Amino acid sequence: MGSHITIEDKLKERIKELTCLYKVSSLIRNNNNNNFSDINTLFKEIAASVKEAIRFPEEAFVEIKIEDFVFVEGRKIQDAIFIISAVKAFGKIKGSLTVGYSKQKFSENSFLEEEKLLLHKIATEIGDFLERKQIIEKEEIAKRQIERAGRLTILGEITAGIAHELNTPLANILGFSELLKEQYKDDKVASEDLKKIINSAIYSREVVKKLMFFSCEMPQQMTSVNINLIINEAISLLNPNFKKKNIHCTITFSSDEIYLKVDKIQLTQVIFNLVINAIYFSPVKGKINIDVLENSKKIQIRISDEGEGIQSVNSENIFNPFFTTKPIGDGSGLGLSVVHGIIKSHKGTIIHQPNSPKGTIFVVSFPKS
Structure with a gap:
């Protein structure tokens, strides 16, 4: 196909490109507002918008690659002539945005300079979107960690209080059980029952000790x-x-x-x-x-x-x-x-x-x- 383009055609192409930019910005803004709920659909819609903005949409394919995600709008041609723009987030390449035609039908001149600029702008928009997504995800993780640390601190304080409160009655149970053991040493049934009380109290004391470990109340060497x-x-x-x-x-x-x-x-x-x-x-x-x-x-x-x-x-x-x-x-x-x-x-x-x-x-x- 020839590369000759009239002023009227140029104007139509500009309108298509501006419409595409507006639509992509709106799609990204809506996805931000919905907490990045459906990224796959977002990239599919961006690819469709880019394809519509290209000079020969019915002959083109658009490919968006973001890490493991790959989406192609149109039929991907292996032997293609294409323009490509890297998608970057925080200075690192996260993927690419590609527009291609068949080599048999088209030449390098089939792409307009404005289309290359459009591709770069949209790749930048996607990169900015990925940065915002990453920041919000990190903030969410940090928020959960702070909340969890707060819960554990409160739990530790409550636990320490419970452990201290239980220590005295448990010491009394053990002490008086040992005294009763002496008194009932000739009574086999009573001795066995007292042995069970002592063992249960010792077990409870171990649980209290563990609670004190949790609340950092144990002395350390x-x-x-x-x-x-x-x-x-x-x-x-x-x-x-x-x-x-x-x-x-x-x-x-x-x-x-x-x-x-x-x-x-x-x-x-x-x-x-x-x-x-x-x-x-x-x-x-x-x-x-x-x-x-x-x-x-x-x-x-x-x-x-x-x-x-x-x-x-x-x-x-x-x-x-x-x-x-x-x-x-x-x-x-x-x-x-x-x-x-x-x-x-x-x-x-x-x-x-x-x-x-x-x-x-x-x-x-x-x-x-």
């Missing part, structure tokens, strides 16, 4: 230690648990000696709880990997399993006391809340993320200073 030794020791004690399910556990350290100021008993408890959880949710003959990494600012312990993973509906609650996905009798729901409390008292953080292809990775980070 902080010393600078080679945590590699503590982790190896904790894992060796769990060997029978690994054998029971034929689980293969590998531990890797980024260096032979990694020193950190911690409470040794509390760090052991963190490793124990996280690894016992990983064993519980792992399949038979599964793999558990423990990676201990050190850099100039922090020390990270990554514990990954090949279980079913944590459902998104539960992800916000797993560190709350008494929350458990295990069947009744298999767990008190205090393991991860204790872990959270200990890590928080060491000024560290704990997060979880999906493992690939399945499972969970718990990432514990401790600051070095």
Whole structure:
């Protein structure tokens, strides 16, 4: 097709281009207002608008590529002559916008300079849209994390109060039960009943102790230690648990000696709880990997399993006391809340993320200073 174009044709093309720009801006604005609800439909509509704005729409195809998303309006021609514009967000190329014709029918001159400018403007609009989307998503994540931290702080304060209130009556139950035990040592039935009371009180005291761990109320003995030794020791004690399910556990350290100021008993408890959880949710003959990494600012312990993973509906609650996905009798729901409390008292953080292809990775980070 020839490249000759009259003033009237030029005017028609300008109107088409301006209409396209207006429509794309409106589509993006509407999608912003709807919280980015249907991005696929948005890109399809943008591609259709661009195709209509091109000089020979019935002969053209428009392709929008954004990361994993690819949409083609019109029939894509392999042997094509085309113009392309990169879609960038925060200075990084996220995809491209392409308009093409058949090489057999068209030449380089078939594209107008204004069409190249139009393509660039729309690619810029898409890039700006992706930037806004990314900012809002990050804000949402930060907001959820702040809300969760706030909930856990309030929960910690309530829990600490409950733990202190329970300590005195439990001490009384244990003390008076021990006195009664002496009085009824010749009465076999009464002795057995008192033994049950004492065991129940001891169990309750352990729960209170765990609640105090969660609310950071336990005294700590902080010393600078080679945590590699503590982790190896904790894992060796769990060997029978690994054998029971034929689980293969590998531990890797980024260096032979990694020193950190911690409470040794509390760090052991963190490793124990996280690894016992990983064993519980792992399949038979599964793999558990423990990676201990050190850099100039922090020390990270990554514990990954090949279980079913944590459902998104539960992800916000797993560190709350008494929350458990295990069947009744298999767990008190205090393991991860204790872990959270200990890590928080060491000024560290704990997060979880999906493992690939399945499972969970718990990432514990401790600051070095």
